[in-house]
Amino acid sequence: MPNNQFMHPRNIYRTPPAFKELSIKYPEFNKYASTGLNGKIVFDFKNQEGLRLLTTILLKKDFGLDVDLPVGRLIPTIPLRLNYLLWIEDLFNLNYDNTKKIKGIDIGSSCIYPLLAAKQFQWSMVGTDINKEAIKNAIKNVEKNNLQNLIQVLEVSEWERLLPVAVDEHYDFCMCNPPFHSYSNLNSSDDEANNSIGITSEMYTIGGEVDFVKKMIKESEILQNSISIYTTMVGYKASLDPLKNELKAIGACSVAEAGFYQGRNARWGIAWTFQSDIKLKDFLPNKEFQKEKLKLRPPVSFKIPETYDSITALTKLSELLVSLKLSTAILKSKSDENVLYQADIQAYENTWTHQRRKRRMEKRLADSKRQKTNDNCLHVESDEEKVDQHLETTVNAKRLFSATLFFNSLRIDLYNAIWYNIPLIKGKNE
Numbered sequence: 001m002p003n004n005q006f007m008h009p010r011n012i013y014r015t016p017p018a019f020k021e022l023s024i025k026y027p028e029f030n031k032y033a034s035t036g037l038n039g040k041i042v043f044d045f046k047n048q049e050g051l052r053l054l055t056t057i058l059l060k061k062d063f064g065l066d067v068d069l070p071v072g073r074l075i076p077t078i079p080l081r082l083n084y085l086l087w088i089e090d091l092f093n094l095n096y097d098n099t100k101k102i103k104g105i106d107i108g109s110s111c112i113y114p115l116l117a118a119k120q121f122q123w124s125m126v127g128t129d130i131n132k133e134a135i136k137n138a139i140k141n142v143e144k145n146n147l148q149n150l151i152q153v154l155e156v157s158e159w160e161r162l163l164p165v166a167v168d169e170h171y172d173f174c175m176c177n178p179p180f181h182s183y184s185n186l187n188s189s190d191d192e193a194n195n196s197i198g199i200t201s202e203m204y205t206i207g208g209e210v211d212f213v214k215k216m217i218k219e220s221e222i223l224q225n226s227i228s229i230y231t232t233m234v235g236y237k238a239s240l241d242p243l244k245n246e247l248k249a250i251g252a253c254s255v256a257e258a259g260f261y262q263g264r265n266a267r268w269g270i271a272w273t274f275q276s277d278i279k280l281k282d283f284l285p286n287k288e289f290q291k292e293k294l295k296l297r298p299p300v301s302f303k304i305p306e307t308y309d310s311i312t313a314l315t316k317l318s319e320l321l322v323s324l325k326l327s328t329a330i331l332k333s334k335s336d337e338n339v340l341y342q343a344d345i346q347a348y349e350n351t352w353t354h355q356r357r358k359r360r361m362e363k364r365l366a367d368s369k370r371q372k373t374n375d376n377c378l379h380v381e382s383d384e385e386k387v388d389q390h391l392e393t394t395v396n397a398k399r400l401f402s403a404t405l406f407f408n409s410l411r412i413d414l415y416n417a418i419w420y421n422i423p424l425i426k427g428k429n430e
């Protein structure tokens with residue numbers, strides 16, 4: 001699973017679940033799994049029924065929680081829930097010793113956060129929701145797990161976030177996984193909204209998550225120290241800036257942010273406090289990784305046509321780098337006879353986004369020309385396309401990169417960006 005190295009260091013799902021073990025222990029799991037040619041169990045993550053089953057199995061196996069996840073409702077991905085909870089735990093570790101009894105509020109609760117928080121950390125939680133069905137399911141799951149002593153479930157009105165719960169009582173924290181999307185996106189082309197599974201009130205709210213959290217911020221301004229640490233998750237990174245501006249405007253003492261990465265999915269967190277004695281800390285594993293990325297990113301290899309000698313391969317690759325406007329500084333080491341070519345590559349602008357589409361268009365054009373001229377170099381283009389695809393996926397977040405390219409008649413290593421395998425065929429120029 002990509003992105004797992006960005007999970008919270010204490011997240012048990014940094015090591016993906018052992019599907020083989022699950023398939024033996026839970027025979028019903030096999031309905032959604034198959035054995036690949038390499039003997040590995042492949043799970044169908046796109047199947048909602050399968051995903052629901054996997055989530056219930058993991059909750060049982062890893063947390064001793066017996067949870068009913070109703071059909072048609074949001075299926076809570078546990079690695080994400082843990083990433084968020086573990087960041088909150090980090091914030092407590094910064095401020096309190098581990099004997100402190102923690103009391104928190106979860107706004108918008110199918111009860112997954114309170115269940116995990118109570119079971120894993122023994123925090124006592126109040127879970128609120130506006131949806132009667134969600135409340136009913138939450139209560140059922142709390143009772144099923146005998147956690148009534150730690151979890152209370154409350155129905156609240158759509159217009160409120162924290163006030164009804166925290167007005168007369170102090171809480172150590174609050175958390176929230178708000179409906180991300182705005183009703184104006186209902187039936188729109190927003191992929192994120194369209195791909196989410198759940199009922200409308202789980203996913204949509206007036207003004208989207210920014211307005212939802214702004215209301216929470218407004219209430220926090222009234223409540224001040226009634227809650228020591230306010231936190232929320234957001235589904236869009238772009239929501240962080242308007243929320244941080246809002247927090248600045250109301251004079252929050254300190255603000256921190258977090259990145260929750262799991263599988264191919266990312267979410268963000270924001271925390272604030274009005275207490276000057278409370279310390280907050282960012283959790284931005286991706287940013288840390290950006291600093292370290294040149295050391296960490298594993299190379300990816302691509303085969304190039306067997307008919308290429310190393311000079312041809314190098315020429316093709318150089319053409320590609322030039323077309324991507326990458327600056328290439330040749331660093332050929334004279335001392336090492338095996339090194340034919342060594343270069344330092346820098347990107348100053350994002351020229352690779354949509355390269356695949358551009359290539360496809362160019363290929364189509366070239367194909368139609370080729371039909372006329374009966375040219376036979378189709379193979380070469382498709383390999384270049386592969387390199388493009390890789391560059392596109394590797395550096396897709398408009399991330400500029402620097403890479404070192406070595407060429408020694410065996411392979412070209414674009415360290416941290418690409419690993420280009422060159423077969424050992426000596427050309428007549430070598």
Ligand SMILES: C[S@@+](CC[C@H](N)C(=O)[O-])C[C@H]1O[C@@H](n2cnc3c(N)ncnc32)[C@H](O)[C@@H]1O
Nearest residue numbers: 076108109110129130131158177178179201202
């Ligand atoms: C994205 S779901 C999150 C559910 C659960 N916390 C999770 O992480 O799986 C958002 C939830 O917020 C609830 N909700 C919407 N407006 C609310 C409000 N004003 N107060 C409390 N809950 C609300 C919805 O009914 C829904 O259950």
